[in-house]
Amino acid sequence: MPVPTIADPPATSGGVKSPGQPAQKSMTKAERRELQEKQRAAKAVLKQQPQGKQAQQGGNPPSTTGGQKPKVPATPQKKTFIAEATGGKLPSKDTGASGAPAEDISSKQVSHGLRIFSHFGQPKPIGHTVKGDIHPAIIRLGLLFSEFKICGSNARCIAMLTAFKQVIQDYTTPSHSTISRHLMTHLSPQITHLVSARPMSVTMGNAIRELKLEISGIDIDMIEQDAKNHIYDYINTYIQDRITTADKVIQELAGKKIKDGDVILTYARSSVVEKVLLSEHSEGKIFSVIVVDSKPLLEGKELLKSLTAGPNPIPCTYALLPALPSLLPEVTTVFVGAHALFSNGAVYSRAGTAMVAMMSKTHSVPVVVCCETYKFSDGVMVDGFSKNELVPLSIIQKYSKPQDQIQVSSHLEKLNPLYDLTPPTYITAVVTEVGLIPPSSISSIPLALGKTSL
Amino acid sequence: MPAFAIYSAFKRILANEEISTPLAAILALTELIENSDAGTMFELVKALNDGAHDLQKQASNPISLNAGCELFIAFVTLFPHDSANFADLKKELILQGQNYAAEALTYRKKIAELAFGFIKDGSVILTHSYSRVVMQTLLLAHKHKHISVFVTEARPRGLGIKTAEALTAAGVPSTVILDSAVAYVMDKVDFVLVGSEAVVESGGLVNAVGSNQIAIIARAANKPFYALAESYKFHRLFPLSQYDLPSHNSKILSFPRPLLAERASSTNLSARDSTASAHDLSTPTDEKPDLVPPKITQQQISENNPDVDYTRPDLISLVFSDVGSLTPEGVSQYLVGMFAG
16 A cells, blocks of 8 residues: 655645645554544444434534544544534634644544535545555545645646556556556546545546546557557647647637726636636736635635736735625626536536626626536536535635634534536526537537537 | 729629628628639638628628628638639639529528418517518518518618518508607517527627617517528627627717816806806806707717617527527527537
């Protein structure tokens, strides 16, 4: 089992290639195994008696010994995943700084499970529970994902593909098999590991599907290194074509919709929208930007920093979601990014986007979604409840001030979905690399591109 | 070779009553190929693009013209060239262009037949301005059914009067109504039928100014709003709002400089600077001539107003075109398929 031991936290959230391994406590193998066993036991117990015992424990005040790594939790129940997602509340002084938050909460507190939305993927702390033959690059990436150091579907997809390039270069086909048949079985546990760190994004799913198709199509007589180089090139081309170049085209198309004197509103942070705004500004267009943001991630702050950086900053206004109605009358266009686009034209994006879009619609402000075609999903989604992801508690704690935190009791649960779904009726146009299209025509795009799969 | 004057050719072709703007643009571009000395495909496409650009610059309203140019240039670039030499290819392209234009003239008949099925006996129809395809549809309906037509005057060009005259001459009962009387008449109407300048990628409609408000009133009264558009009017454009149309410019809706008001206030100030007693006497006498309102001419009004407006797709019930009766979503899917492929 490869064990990352270097304590070297990556500096930036967007940094895909920070050297070394992310921060983690150095544990011995035995300790890790112990922890793993505990968690497994906890899961089993939870299944048998889901409510009673935990609710009772949830009422306990949080212990004040936070900050130390919980090597030996008192009871197995304390380490249930549900408790981590909802209940666990730490004394704040330990968590304000970014230490190793995921572990801290894990043993602290237990409350009952979510009464509603318990089907949302429960984030679990990973990192030290590595099963099977996982490549160090993937372990590192898993940690970055689970701690939201790499966030955003484009960044995550690029980071995953970049890690796969490394995995594939380090891979050797066993003597009895061929690369086209065996490589995917080698990649599967890596993917599983990443998914256990954070649920897979639609972009990652699409990229993996394309990659699988490419791998399975490799000629079995091809020399192994050639085959590996071929896949390497394929991944590079994929990133280039579907993400990097697509973004450039989107920048150009969306940029045409910004005119002098416009007031552009955007929500949270989208890498594409950021590029659009910056490139249009550098071309000398005069416009101002309203960045609307919301807890818990407050990603808009990052956007604000990059828009106002440099010698020639864009005039910006920063506001939280409740201020939206009073800002909208002066807005000319709303630009938002997307996590995924479904074939019914619904946009799956950062929680809060739907509200921005709906309110803009009532003010008849056009809502433009910037989205590459590789984010399209052939599924249909009608609401944001059937599938979603929760913001892990450790992340919430990292972004909020200690005094702002609400003490969790057995009667209170925290729910922080990461995404929501904007119905197609609230969207004016979707800017893709194949042009501006109305959301109702999303389903015809894959056909127009002559593709059977996305 | 002297430069080919594409705009005059365009004007000449447009003089033909039957030929609409996009078709005239296509024919003008075929003439440009005829006159061009381009030796390669690249040169030819460049010449065409330049020609299209020239047309755009000179024409007052570039939207429907662009639709035609775009279609023809896309056709030329995608045309399979297996001809032995380039001169043959050019001949072939010219032939194809002319054939297309000839065929396109039959589209209106097709559309009229499609829309005919939606017109019931005894229908009262509201139409806007003048459109050849609407005229053809109404005349076809008149042959077989009883219809009566309200036509909006359609200022500033007043083309609605032309429609009403032509309909009356053909024996269709028709009345010209004011543009401002649309809401008044809407309850009497069975459906609205308009032509189009262009049908855009959102599934929306660009048409003579006033169409948007008719669509909004029709929606408020729950009356169907039908648009008629030949497929060469489908245009790869996505306006987000009225002001995002290529025809919009800073002159439209601009406020005139209030020269008189300024003068009035300056005299007011100087009066106040002088003695208070003089103020009472001077202000009424001095300012009176300035307060005479300036004359506003019809020409000034039309200069400050748009020619076309954009109707949102959700206000449109159906678009009849030669490729079928399409919902606005269908139009946008067709357009995405046509150009994204």
